[in-house]
Amino acid sequence: xxxxxxxxxxxxxxxxxxxxxxxxxxxxxxxxxxxxxxxxxxxxxxxxxxxxxxxxxxxxxxxxxxxxxxxxxxxxxxxxxxxxxxxxxxxxxxxxxxxxxxxxxxxxxxxxxxxxxxxxxxxxxxxxxxxxxxxxxxxxxxxxxxxxxxxxxxxxxxxxxxxxxxxxxxxxxxxxxxxxxxxxxxxxxxxxxxxxxxxxxxxxxxxxxxxxxxxxxxxxxxxxxxxxxxxxxxxxxxxxxxxxxxxxxxxxxxxxxxxxxxxxxxxxxxxxxxxxxxxxxxx
Numbered sequence: 001x002x003x004x005x006x007x008x009x010x011x012x013x014x015x016x017x018x019x020x021x022x023x024x025x026x027x028x029x030x031x032x033x034x035x036x037x038x039x040x041x042x043x044x045x046x047x048x049x050x051x052x053x054x055x056x057x058x059x060x061x062x063x064x065x066x067x068x069x070x071x072x073x074x075x076x077x078x079x080x081x082x083x084x085x086x087x088x089x090x091x092x093x094x095x096x097x098x099x100x101x102x103x104x105x106x107x108x109x110x111x112x113x114x115x116x117x118x119x120x121x122x123x124x125x126x127x128x129x130x131x132x133x134x135x136x137x138x139x140x141x142x143x144x145x146x147x148x149x150x151x152x153x154x155x156x157x158x159x160x161x162x163x164x165x166x167x168x169x170x171x172x173x174x175x176x177x178x179x180x181x182x183x184x185x186x187x188x189x190x191x192x193x194x195x196x197x198x199x200x201x202x203x204x205x206x207x208x209x210x211x212x213x214x215x216x217x218x219x220x221x222x223x224x225x226x227x228x229x230x231x232x233x234x235x236x237x238x239x240x241x242x243x244x245x246x247x248x249x250x251x252x253x254x255x256x257x258x259x260x261x262x263x264x265x266x267x268x269x270x271x272x273x274x275x276x277x278x279x280x281x282x283x
């Protein structure tokens with residue numbers, strides 16, 4: 001079961017509370033989950049209040065407070081609310097797998113640029129190689145899941161249409177629970193956001209907790225750069241249009257076998273956990 005939060009337009013929140021906002025980067029010296037703070041030595045600052053070399057203590061969101069970025073470089077947006085500086089849209093810059101993440105996605109981008117827009121990954125095809133950043137701030141290559149079948153879908157956390165992303169995530173969470181009940185521990189789950197400008201690892205972590213997704217290593221919520229997500233949407237045949245501050249989109253859910261081949265693909269938002277679990281049992 002997921003929690004329901006009141007929806008307040010982001011533009012209204014920012015217009016009321018935000019005094020300043022600027023891009024910053026730096027190395028995290030300390031994470032304090034209880035006080036939801038990061039102590040950061042800045043290596044980049046576009047905020048007038050700070051300069052490179054300053055050590056600043058920032059407040060962070062609930063999801064970010066649960067990610068241990070200690071010793072790692074991050075990039076984020078510094079926002080002042082009522083005289084207190086906060087970090088939002090926090091993304092890791094370095095760490096295990098960061099170079100491979102960039103290299104794999106650069107190859108994906110080159111390959112995608114030469115492909116026809118009418119060609120996308122269908123049932124029976126192998127999925128393209130790509131890498132993302134998960135809800136724990138870790139760099140993950142999709143080929144790391146080879147040997148495990150997994151179910152793949154696309155969402156964005158700010159989606160407000162009950163029959164689309166919220167319903168899809170609810171079913172994915174329920175499917176994780178049901179798979180464990182059936183002894184299908186080998187079945188994994190991958191959710192990719194197509195709103196990376198907002199959906200940072202910390203946002204995805206909080207989103208996962210809100211939907212009751214078990215943090216047992218079987219469920220990956222992935223984000224990345226705008227270029228990566230554009231390439232993935234094209235390769236998987238997902239169409240998006242941004243209108244009136246939201247993202248209108250098509251949907252597809254895929255079952256990928258242990259070799260990386262699409263064993264089952266379902267278009268649209270009308271699918272059931274039972275049909276995917278039945279297909280997964282055949283693998």
